[in-house]
Amino acid sequence: MRHIHRNSAGELMISDLPVALLAEQFGTPLYVYSGDGFAAYYHAFCDALAGLDTVVHYALKANSSLGILALLGREGAGADIVSGGELQRCLAAGITANKIVFSGVGKSDDEIRQALAAGIGQINAESEAELRHISAIASEMGITAPVALRVNVNVDPGSHAKISTGQRSTKFGIPVADGEAASLYRQIAADPAIRPAGLAVHIGSQLTNLAPFEAAYLELLELADSLRAEGLEVPVLDLGGGLGVDYHGDGQPDFAAYGALVTRIFSNRGYRLGFEPGRAIAADNGLLLTRTHYIKQGEDKRFIIVDGAMNDLIRPTLYEAFHRIEPVLRPSKASGLADIVGPVCETGDYLGEGRDMPEIQEGELLAVFSAGAYGAVMMSTYNTRPEAAEVIVYQGKAHLLRRRRTVEELLACEENPFA
Template sequence: MCAFNRLDSGELAVDGLPLSQIAAAYDSPLYVYSGAGIRDAYRDFAAAIAPVNGKVHFAMKANSALGVLALLAHEGAGADIVSGGELSRALAAGISASDIVFSGVGKSKAEIEQALAANIGQINAESPAEVAMISAVAKSMGVVAPVALRVNVDVNAKTHAKISTGQRDTKFGISTDQNEAADLYRVMAADPHITPSGLAVHIGSQLRDMAPFETAYTALLDLGMALRADGLEVPVLDLGGGVGVDYDHATPTDFTAYGEMVTRIFNKSDFKFGFEPGRAIVANNGVLLTKVIFIKDGDNKRFVIVDAAMNDLLRPTLYEAHHSIVPVLPAGSDIGLADIVGPVCETGDYIGRGRMMPALASDDLLAVLSAGAYGAVMASAYNTRPPAGEVLVLDGAIHELRAKRTVESYLAEESIPEF
């Protein structure tokens, strides 16, 4: 069942609560998440990969609201983090340090110290320089660091160039060609300050085709088996994330094909497995509510100017991403194409372009669907516009996760020098 549905009256609702009432109580623009939808998506993913010995680590970069993380932690999820700040968030949300995986190519010395002090479960290293730094920090702290090696198997995920990470010309991972990854793993295994935790791979985001996954996973398995044949410990194969979602219809993601593929490749091996879904758990379980400010009829197109902007939802501007946009209340038939744009002083400030829309008027409420991932986490205060707040609806109750900040709070963070 979709997280957001129409009531008998025709109004869009979440968990039976009309979105117009939520917007009236918390103002717009506003992110609204379905707790039941997030919970169900996590359970569906966990069930799909249940035939293998796996642990799910939610990719926090998709949505790092403490309330969302706490809900997933309650369901048994760990966390995949990419910064020291996300480590602090994961711990604050109640995620066990042992269930945290630290990914990313540019961890600072301070972040590595923070991770080792917290005793997290796994650090994914992506370069010889990073392995050396982790070793040096671990030595200085008198600890042994759990390190997995992220490899690059040169797989084209055939997704957007800015979210494709599995090819040689990206900054991610150690090449498996010419034994580079295998040789670095041997260096890790010989280091007294490192415990080799295994191998990791992540080839990109928003993959709807299973073939690139299968190619990457098979290569990872082959490398893991080869290292084991050399007598090295390779306890974990971290399979990353990247399962795509349906942005056109905002329907729940079906993980069946992914689970069947993982089971077919790995069910005869005795590795432990890590999984790092993010978008697939939260994207279609969140909407961005926005009100119409004005309707402007240009020479050759209609502009629907709304109170949400690129500082609230950057994906359309950054990735040319598509989000379905629908009226919250029942509306008449579509009358023609329109661009849904924000107030920010940029031509690139749009939520959607060339959309068939009905007649609209000031104060009409629109829902930007599939906004639960890479929405609020990428928001900014550009143009000194405090970004949208966030609420979670769970079991019929509305929980304010983060109130919309005020301009005054931003000004209070700054100072003016004496001239």
């Protein structure tokens, strides 16, 4: 299943293409993806759930390149979106609206209208106020809106605080506690402008321990069963995303263990199950390639100063996230501590800190592993650095997904009233 690998000479490859060639052709910093890997991981996720009635909506927020959406859409994936912009991306990539779930706590009226007009498959609502808006807009349009209720099960996912969404203290979902979610679901069922689509839960991202999933899913199932016992329809249980990857090791998510857990809890319970995986499909199928500018000896460690920075990959800065970093051409022996840092003028601008790294030469190419998720989608132009370009390798060929903008293009949407 691994499409990003080292060949017998130790050189980093995507399928049969040396990534060093891609760096030469497209420049650095550069995101490179394995399209075959995206497809394979999507199918591995689906296969782990075989035997259940499932629908898989790839979470765009992890990596929303048009080419990747088109590829996954062709493989059968639906999409989980969180904005009108992401809806436009899906439609442009050929994923039809009926295969799209619209998540998020802060949908604007315009976005709700846009989604309903397109024929969205499901809106996951997260507050009573949002339900009021959806209902009013659907009535005005003379249609019924398919709405699932995202619930808050108050489960700590044991992940980084900034990507944990399952606890009561977060902005996400409607509490199951004190009957709040049940009462709102009854309200949905009684609203002629809304068609109840089911219940949704998403407790956080990068879960490597499955126990919090189990706690959340059992809570959701209990609520769904009790609503059904009242005679209400609960067609879908949307179990969200969140399956983590092994950033320190080989990067692969444990699809089989997750599938076994879901099967144990939900088989023969009569629910269609929805899923919103993002990271589990995308992370391991992308690298950020960056070239070394300089080596600088610090007080107690080297600084390997590279051309990739926090504006290209903000996860280390934002979440203290770990990504393996290795030379592209030779997995040589470590020779001492180093920070791998970018050119941005912030001490927080690093791709890796305190790493045992080999000797690295000026001009040498490094690969940042497992960078396919929450990498390129979070790029900025901080320090007036045009974003990294993105390339995908699919069936032996490299394709540009996004070219690097020029500084002139960045400046073109600014006005200077004082010129």
